[in-house]
Amino acid sequence: MTINPPLLQIDRLKTYYPIRKGIVSRTVGYVKAVDDISLNIYEGETVGLVGESGCGKSTIGRSIVRLENPFEGRILFQNKDITHSTQKELKPIRTKLQIIFQDPYSSLNPRKRINDILAEPFIAHRLVQRNEVQGKVDRLLDMVGLPRAYKNRYPHEFSGGQRQRIGIARAISFEPKLIVCDEPVSALDVSIQAQILNLLADLQKELNLTYLFIAHGIGAVKYISTRIAVMYLGKIVEIGDKEELFKLPKHPYTQILLGAYPAPDPTLRSSKRIIIQGDVPSPANPPQGCRFHTRCPYVQERCRQEEPPLTGGGHGVACHFPIN
Template sequence: MSGRPEVPAADDAPLLQVEHLKTYYPVKSGIFSRTTGFIRAVDDVSLTIRKGETLGLVGESGCGKSTIGRSIVRLENPTSGRILFRDEDITTKTRRQLKPVRTRLQIIFQDPYSSLNPRKRVSELLSEPFIAHKLADKKDIPARVGRLLELVGLPRGSGNRFPHEFSGGQRQRIGIARAISFEPELIVCDEPVSALDVSIQAQILNLLGDLQRELKLTYLFIAHGIGAVKYISTRIAVMYLGKIVEIGNKEELFRNPKHPYTRILLNAYPPPDPEARSAGRILIRGDVPSPEHPPSGCRFHTRCPYVRDLCRTAEPPLGAEAHAAACHFPLDEPSGLPVLK
């Protein structure tokens, strides 16, 4: 991807803190629908996002990435743990109590078509936040809507059209416009480019970078492909089976991944130079275990080529250092993969 957006310098003050977050879904069975177990979609995750940065969250499908994002904006109710937004605990707030927080904390969905009401014109969809949250006088709303469309690269007159009249990339721009209409501080980007063609992905990522600089936004950027996360993020957190297994600065994580799972994800990313992918290449084996019955010890031990007895019995902690990995025997050799500057 060319024209990579410059990432603004992050503030040291945490904008969002997630502490020991767990989000479980009950498994029902029998004629009385009794709870017989739980899907541990997110299982004891802690992370911090500083103002002005983009934290990329990457992992295989089904590892719990989207559940973290939806829990942060309270579209899902966490089972336990705390979510602090600007030092305010929003974990157990009611829908009414969350209303003032909604304007500062927004989400962009993966599928822009299903998240847009097909029966309403785009101008109506973009007017709703101003009306519901009393963000503008009624007479000023059309001008505000026109400005939103311009910000996301759409003509002002396109507000009279319906969502089905736009391409996938244009619909995602509308979804972005709706998210920024609240003038939020933090936006959860839940795989916003995964359903788009590669050329359109680059345009949307560049748009997100431009908006971040202009509107001073902070992002949690969720994706299952390492390429998009690498392109836009300041720091990257790698997730596997409900847990974060590695987190660190983007350049350091790509240069020297400590967790075997991170190394495997990087191997799957095709570099511009095919010769560059030969160093330190390892392959994954087996299938992802069930989140209802995760393995004991390290959750990756059933697929790890470096597994030892300790990995099967003791769960490795994720350290508090800037570049941390939840691994008893972290890798120490460089990946040999190029890092985007």
């Protein structure tokens, strides 16, 4: 059986932000937003990345598309190392590697009409003739379910869901291989969230897209993902197939996240829901050993001293005492 190589490889990625003090801005420490993460994403799949706010999910996405500069580690896209590529070297790659932002309004230029926003990628990359640009814009609007007559409007004239459709249209301009979806539905109403998730699923089938879907809501991640990675304080603590992870979570943090997810059938709701205690430690000074041990209901002495590696193959878990 031939296994295709990963479309994207993240190898021991670290993205740190310096903490500076004093008149001369001396570096006195680092905020470890992403700390030693490895992850492979294969063509055609959707990997969901879930965790509490501030755990480093969005930083991973922004590092992949090189909106943030990694501190250490490697990012390989289609077997090409882009970790330290210059903006000039990244320009041809940006047609294959795109991002959808969380806030659709702040990601659109308020001074430009939608027609100009969607035409800009084609003009900037010069991959189509100028007389073909308008046809491309019309096709993008059709694909995301917006009337062509809307293209002469400004971003403030649209609802949040419509603006996110415009952001998606811009991301699929060149039919990229991989799209980082950085919490694309968290700022939308629940009914609109379902529409956007269905749109992303339809576009994935039509264009053979691959997604890294970042969210803090486990429901959206479950709906769209094929694999799920659970993140806590800069680390991936569990990763596996969606169905297996929901049925048999191995990490206490994953168990707590799933317990907080409201079951549609009241009879299926667990009476033994675990309530997580305490606050997330500072990423500038993470705890020794397992990073979750300060809030874990099953903590033992080894957890306080030794950091667990992510082991387990297809269903990996970073825990000394995984749940059976």
